[in-house]
Amino acid sequence: MSILEERDFKRISYGRNENQFGDLRLPAAGDGPFPVAIVIHGGFWRAGFSLDHMNPFAESLTAQGIATWSIEYRRVGQEGGGWPGTFQDVSEAADFVRTLSENYPLDLNRVVTIGHSAGGHLALWAAARHRLPQDSILSRLENPLSIKGVISLSGVSDLALMCEVHYLREIIIKANDNPTRDLMGGNNKDCPSRFAECSPIELLPIGVPLEIIHGSLDINVPVGISEKFAKAAEYAGDDVALKVLPNSEHFKLINPDSEEWAVVLESILSLINKD
Numbered sequence: 001m002s003i004l005e006e007r008d009f010k011r012i013s014y015g016r017n018e019n020q021f022g023d024l025r026l027p028a029a030g031d032g033p034f035p036v037a038i039v040i041h042g043g044f045w046r047a048g049f050s051l052d053h054m055n056p057f058a059e060s061l062t063a064q065g066i067a068t069w070s071i072e073y074r075r076v077g078q079e080g081g082g083w084p085g086t087f088q089d090v091s092e093a094a095d096f097v098r099t100l101s102e103n104y105p106l107d108l109n110r111v112v113t114i115g116h117s118a119g120g121h122l123a124l125w126a127a128a129r130h131r132l133p134q135d136s137i138l139s140r141l142e143n144p145l146s147i148k149g150v151i152s153l154s155g156v157s158d159l160a161l162m163c164e165v166h167y168l169r170e171i172i173i174k175a176n177d178n179p180t181r182d183l184m185g186g187n188n189k190d191c192p193s194r195f196a197e198c199s200p201i202e203l204l205p206i207g208v209p210l211e212i213i214h215g216s217l218d219i220n221v222p223v224g225i226s227e228k229f230a231k232a233a234e235y236a237g238d239d240v241a242l243k244v245l246p247n248s249e250h251f252k253l254i255n256p257d258s259e260e261w262a263v264v265l266e267s268i269l270s271l272i273n274k275d
Helices: 051-063 085-100 118-131 159-173 179-184 192-198 223-236 261-272
Strands: 003-006 009-013 021-025 034-040 067-071 106-116 149-153 210-215 240-245
Touching: 021 051, 021 085, 034 051, 034 085, 034 118, 034 261, 051 067, 051 106, 051 261, 067 085, 085 106, 085 118, 106 118, 106 261, 118 149, 149 261, 159 179, 159 192, 159 223, 179 192, 210 223, 210 261, 223 240, 240 261
Parallel strands: 034 067, 034 106, 106 149, 149 210, 210 240
Antiparallel strands: 003 009, 009 021, 021 067
8 A cells, every 4th residue: 555645635545556546635623533435536437537626625525524535546548447447446446445444533434425427427336336246347255335325416327328418419529429338348238237237227226325416507417317317216215315406517516616515515414424
Protein backbone atom coordinates (compact mmCIF):
# COMPACT_ATOMS: atom_id res chain seq x y z
CA MET A 1 0.00 0.00 0.00
CA SER A 2 1.72 3.17 -1.19
CA ILE A 3 0.68 6.51 0.25
CA LEU A 4 1.21 9.98 -1.21
CA GLU A 5 0.26 12.81 1.13
CA GLU A 6 -0.86 16.06 -0.49
CA ARG A 7 -2.25 18.85 1.63
CA ASP A 8 -5.64 17.73 2.93
CA PHE A 9 -5.77 14.21 1.52
CA LYS A 10 -3.81 10.99 1.37
CA ARG A 11 -3.45 9.28 -2.01
CA ILE A 12 -3.43 5.55 -1.39
CA SER A 13 -3.04 2.70 -3.88
CA TYR A 14 -5.46 -0.21 -3.63
CA GLY A 15 -3.82 -2.10 -6.51
CA ARG A 16 -0.72 -2.18 -8.68
CA ASN A 17 -2.00 -0.36 -11.73
CA GLU A 18 -1.31 3.37 -11.88
CA ASN A 19 -5.05 4.04 -11.96
CA GLN A 20 -5.88 1.88 -8.95
CA PHE A 21 -5.80 4.48 -6.20
CA GLY A 22 -8.03 6.69 -4.14
CA ASP A 23 -7.86 9.96 -2.24
CA LEU A 24 -8.75 9.65 1.43
CA ARG A 25 -9.92 12.75 3.26
CA LEU A 26 -10.61 12.81 7.00
CA PRO A 27 -12.57 15.49 8.88
CA ALA A 28 -10.35 17.95 10.72
CA ALA A 29 -12.55 17.95 13.82
CA GLY A 30 -13.18 14.95 16.04
CA ASP A 31 -11.50 11.63 16.59
CA GLY A 32 -13.97 9.42 14.74
CA PRO A 33 -14.84 6.84 13.83
CA PHE A 34 -16.20 8.80 10.89
CA PRO A 35 -18.91 7.77 8.42
CA VAL A 36 -17.48 7.08 4.98
CA ALA A 37 -18.57 8.22 1.53
CA ILE A 38 -17.06 6.26 -1.35
CA VAL A 39 -17.09 8.95 -4.06
CA ILE A 40 -17.07 7.76 -7.68
CA HIS A 41 -16.52 10.22 -10.51
CA GLY A 42 -18.18 10.13 -13.90
CA GLY A 43 -17.11 10.92 -17.43
CA PHE A 44 -18.85 8.07 -19.27
CA TRP A 45 -16.19 5.63 -18.04
CA ARG A 46 -13.60 7.20 -20.36
CA ALA A 47 -9.89 7.89 -19.81
CA GLY A 48 -10.28 11.59 -20.49
CA PHE A 49 -11.99 12.15 -17.13
CA SER A 50 -10.40 11.64 -13.71
CA LEU A 51 -11.36 12.00 -10.06
CA ASP A 52 -9.90 15.50 -9.85
CA HIS A 53 -13.13 17.23 -10.87
CA MET A 54 -14.79 15.72 -7.78
CA ASN A 55 -12.29 17.34 -5.38
CA PRO A 56 -14.56 20.26 -4.34
CA PHE A 57 -17.41 17.79 -3.83
CA ALA A 58 -15.30 15.51 -1.61
CA GLU A 59 -13.82 18.42 0.31
CA SER A 60 -17.29 19.79 1.04
CA LEU A 61 -18.44 16.43 2.40
CA THR A 62 -15.35 16.12 4.58
CA ALA A 63 -16.08 19.56 6.02
CA GLN A 64 -19.43 18.09 7.14
CA GLY A 65 -17.69 15.40 9.21
CA ILE A 66 -17.71 12.65 6.58
CA ALA A 67 -14.57 10.79 5.60
CA THR A 68 -14.36 10.53 1.82
CA TRP A 69 -12.65 7.84 -0.26
CA SER A 70 -12.67 9.27 -3.78
CA ILE A 71 -11.64 6.46 -6.08
CA GLU A 72 -9.93 6.21 -9.43
CA TYR A 73 -10.31 3.20 -11.68
CA ARG A 74 -9.20 1.91 -15.09
CA ARG A 75 -11.31 3.48 -17.79
CA VAL A 76 -12.06 2.95 -21.47
CA GLY A 77 -9.00 3.97 -23.45
CA GLN A 78 -6.59 2.61 -20.84
CA GLU A 79 -5.14 -0.87 -20.64
CA GLY A 80 -7.57 -3.02 -18.67
CA GLY A 81 -10.33 -0.40 -18.79
CA GLY A 82 -13.92 -1.24 -19.66
CA TRP A 83 -15.55 -4.57 -18.92
CA PRO A 84 -14.46 -6.33 -16.74
CA GLY A 85 -11.56 -4.21 -15.41
CA THR A 86 -13.53 -1.08 -14.56
CA PHE A 87 -15.98 -3.12 -12.47
CA GLN A 88 -13.23 -5.15 -10.81
CA ASP A 89 -11.46 -1.94 -9.82
CA VAL A 90 -14.57 -0.40 -8.28
CA SER A 91 -15.14 -3.64 -6.37
CA GLU A 92 -11.55 -3.70 -5.11
CA ALA A 93 -11.61 -0.02 -4.17
CA ALA A 94 -14.85 -0.36 -2.24
CA ASP A 95 -13.67 -3.39 -0.28
CA PHE A 96 -10.37 -1.61 0.41
CA VAL A 97 -12.23 0.57 2.92
CA ARG A 98 -11.82 -2.37 5.31
CA THR A 99 -8.04 -2.12 4.93
CA LEU A 100 -8.15 1.65 5.40
CA SER A 101 -10.07 1.19 8.65
CA GLU A 102 -7.07 -0.63 10.11
CA ASN A 103 -5.12 2.63 10.10
CA TYR A 104 -7.76 5.34 10.02
CA PRO A 105 -10.87 5.97 12.22
CA LEU A 106 -13.58 4.86 9.79
CA ASP A 107 -17.02 3.58 10.75
CA LEU A 108 -17.63 0.47 8.64
CA ASN A 109 -21.27 0.45 9.70
CA ARG A 110 -21.87 3.80 7.98
CA VAL A 111 -20.42 3.47 4.50
CA VAL A 112 -22.33 4.88 1.53
CA THR A 113 -21.50 5.07 -2.15
CA ILE A 114 -21.99 8.33 -4.01
CA GLY A 115 -21.53 8.68 -7.73
CA HIS A 116 -22.18 11.18 -10.50
CA SER A 117 -23.24 10.21 -14.02
CA ALA A 118 -21.22 7.09 -14.93
CA GLY A 119 -20.08 7.19 -11.31
CA GLY A 120 -23.72 7.00 -10.26
CA HIS A 121 -23.98 3.79 -12.24
CA LEU A 122 -20.91 2.40 -10.48
CA ALA A 123 -22.14 3.56 -7.06
CA LEU A 124 -25.38 1.63 -7.53
CA TRP A 125 -23.54 -1.38 -8.94
CA ALA A 126 -21.07 -1.46 -6.03
CA ALA A 127 -23.97 -1.75 -3.59
CA ALA A 128 -25.65 -4.43 -5.72
CA ARG A 129 -22.64 -6.75 -6.11
CA HIS A 130 -24.10 -9.25 -3.67
CA ARG A 131 -26.75 -9.94 -6.32
CA LEU A 132 -24.21 -11.25 -8.84
CA PRO A 133 -24.23 -14.96 -9.66
CA GLN A 134 -21.42 -16.85 -7.95
CA ASP A 135 -19.89 -17.87 -11.28
CA SER A 136 -19.65 -14.28 -12.51
CA ILE A 137 -16.17 -13.01 -13.36
CA LEU A 138 -17.14 -9.92 -11.36
CA SER A 139 -18.13 -11.82 -8.23
CA ARG A 140 -15.78 -11.58 -5.25
CA LEU A 141 -14.89 -14.71 -3.31
CA GLU A 142 -14.97 -12.70 -0.09
CA ASN A 143 -18.10 -11.00 1.17
CA PRO A 144 -18.32 -7.56 -0.41
CA LEU A 145 -18.19 -4.57 1.92
CA SER A 146 -21.60 -3.82 3.37
CA ILE A 147 -23.00 -0.58 1.95
CA LYS A 148 -25.53 1.38 4.02
CA GLY A 149 -27.04 3.22 1.07
CA VAL A 150 -26.47 4.84 -2.30
CA ILE A 151 -26.73 8.38 -3.64
CA SER A 152 -26.95 8.45 -7.44
CA LEU A 153 -26.49 11.88 -8.98
CA SER A 154 -27.67 11.88 -12.60
CA GLY A 155 -26.63 8.24 -12.63
CA VAL A 156 -26.73 5.78 -15.52
CA SER A 157 -28.92 3.24 -13.75
CA ASP A 158 -30.00 1.38 -16.89
CA LEU A 159 -27.14 0.46 -19.25
CA ALA A 160 -29.32 -0.96 -22.01
CA LEU A 161 -31.43 2.19 -22.14
CA MET A 162 -28.35 4.44 -22.06
CA CYS A 163 -26.81 2.38 -24.85
CA GLU A 164 -29.96 2.91 -26.91
CA VAL A 165 -29.88 6.66 -26.23
CA HIS A 166 -26.28 6.79 -27.42
CA TYR A 167 -27.19 4.74 -30.48
CA LEU A 168 -29.95 7.16 -31.46
CA ARG A 169 -27.54 10.07 -30.99
CA GLU A 170 -25.05 8.30 -33.27
CA ILE A 171 -27.68 8.17 -36.00
CA ILE A 172 -28.42 11.88 -35.64
CA ILE A 173 -24.81 13.09 -35.57
CA LYS A 174 -23.62 10.39 -38.01
CA ALA A 175 -20.69 9.40 -35.81
CA ASN A 176 -19.44 6.28 -34.07
CA ASP A 177 -19.63 7.42 -30.45
CA ASN A 178 -21.31 5.14 -27.92
CA PRO A 179 -19.63 5.22 -24.48
CA THR A 180 -21.90 2.51 -23.06
CA ARG A 181 -21.10 0.12 -25.89
CA ASP A 182 -17.40 0.87 -25.45
CA LEU A 183 -17.62 0.12 -21.73
CA MET A 184 -19.37 -3.20 -22.20
CA GLY A 185 -17.60 -4.37 -25.36
CA GLY A 186 -20.87 -4.49 -27.28
CA ASN A 187 -24.55 -3.69 -26.95
CA ASN A 188 -27.06 -5.59 -24.85
CA LYS A 189 -27.92 -7.88 -27.77
CA ASP A 190 -24.26 -8.73 -28.36
CA CYS A 191 -23.47 -9.53 -24.72
CA PRO A 192 -26.70 -9.81 -22.70
CA SER A 193 -25.04 -11.54 -19.73
CA ARG A 194 -22.68 -8.62 -19.26
CA PHE A 195 -25.54 -6.15 -19.21
CA ALA A 196 -27.47 -8.39 -16.81
CA GLU A 197 -24.55 -8.38 -14.37
CA CYS A 198 -23.52 -4.74 -14.75
CA SER A 199 -26.74 -2.75 -15.06
CA PRO A 200 -28.25 -1.69 -11.71
CA ILE A 201 -31.82 -2.06 -12.94
CA GLU A 202 -31.11 -5.72 -13.69
CA LEU A 203 -29.80 -6.34 -10.14
CA LEU A 204 -32.86 -5.14 -8.23
CA PRO A 205 -33.70 -5.30 -5.42
CA ILE A 206 -30.43 -3.88 -4.12
CA GLY A 207 -31.63 -4.06 -0.52
CA VAL A 208 -30.37 -0.71 0.80
CA PRO A 209 -31.88 2.81 0.77
CA LEU A 210 -31.43 4.56 -2.56
CA GLU A 211 -31.40 8.32 -3.10
CA ILE A 212 -31.82 9.11 -6.80
CA ILE A 213 -31.26 12.77 -7.69
CA HIS A 214 -31.48 14.07 -11.25
CA GLY A 215 -31.82 17.44 -12.97
CA SER A 216 -34.78 17.90 -15.30
CA LEU A 217 -32.60 19.74 -17.85
CA ASP A 218 -29.90 17.06 -18.03
CA ILE A 219 -28.86 16.52 -21.68
CA ASN A 220 -26.07 14.05 -20.90
CA VAL A 221 -28.10 11.43 -19.02
CA PRO A 222 -31.85 11.78 -19.62
CA VAL A 223 -33.88 12.14 -16.44
CA GLY A 224 -36.20 9.41 -17.72
CA ILE A 225 -33.51 6.85 -16.97
CA SER A 226 -33.68 7.68 -13.26
CA GLU A 227 -37.45 7.85 -13.32
CA LYS A 228 -37.69 4.38 -14.86
CA PHE A 229 -35.15 2.99 -12.40
CA ALA A 230 -36.88 4.47 -9.35
CA LYS A 231 -40.21 2.92 -10.37
CA ALA A 232 -38.56 -0.47 -10.93
CA ALA A 233 -36.70 -0.27 -7.62
CA GLU A 234 -39.87 0.59 -5.71
CA TYR A 235 -41.74 -2.25 -7.42
CA ALA A 236 -38.92 -4.64 -6.47
CA GLY A 237 -39.28 -3.61 -2.83
CA ASP A 238 -36.36 -1.24 -2.41
CA ASP A 239 -36.49 1.88 -0.23
CA VAL A 240 -36.01 4.49 -2.96
CA ALA A 241 -36.45 8.25 -3.09
CA LEU A 242 -36.43 10.08 -6.43
CA LYS A 243 -35.75 13.81 -6.43
CA VAL A 244 -36.04 15.53 -9.80
CA LEU A 245 -34.66 19.07 -9.57
CA PRO A 246 -36.28 21.60 -11.91
CA ASN A 247 -34.06 23.87 -13.99
CA SER A 248 -30.99 21.78 -13.15
CA GLU A 249 -28.52 20.40 -15.67
CA HIS A 250 -25.95 17.64 -15.39
CA PHE A 251 -23.10 19.22 -13.46
CA LYS A 252 -24.91 21.42 -10.94
CA LEU A 253 -25.48 18.39 -8.69
CA ILE A 254 -21.76 18.11 -7.90
CA ASN A 255 -21.11 21.83 -7.49
CA PRO A 256 -21.04 22.80 -3.78
CA ASP A 257 -21.66 26.43 -4.79
CA SER A 258 -24.91 25.68 -6.60
CA GLU A 259 -28.44 25.99 -5.25
CA GLU A 260 -28.85 22.25 -5.78
CA TRP A 261 -26.12 21.47 -3.26
CA ALA A 262 -28.47 21.91 -0.30
CA VAL A 263 -30.69 19.10 -1.61
CA VAL A 264 -27.72 16.84 -2.35
CA LEU A 265 -26.12 17.42 1.04
CA GLU A 266 -29.38 16.90 2.93
CA SER A 267 -29.90 13.59 1.14
CA ILE A 268 -26.38 12.43 1.96
CA LEU A 269 -26.57 13.36 5.64
CA SER A 270 -30.04 11.84 5.98
CA LEU A 271 -28.87 8.59 4.45
CA ILE A 272 -25.72 8.34 6.56
CA ASN A 273 -27.64 9.02 9.78
CA LYS A 274 -30.58 6.79 8.92
CA ASP A 275 -31.35 4.09 11.51
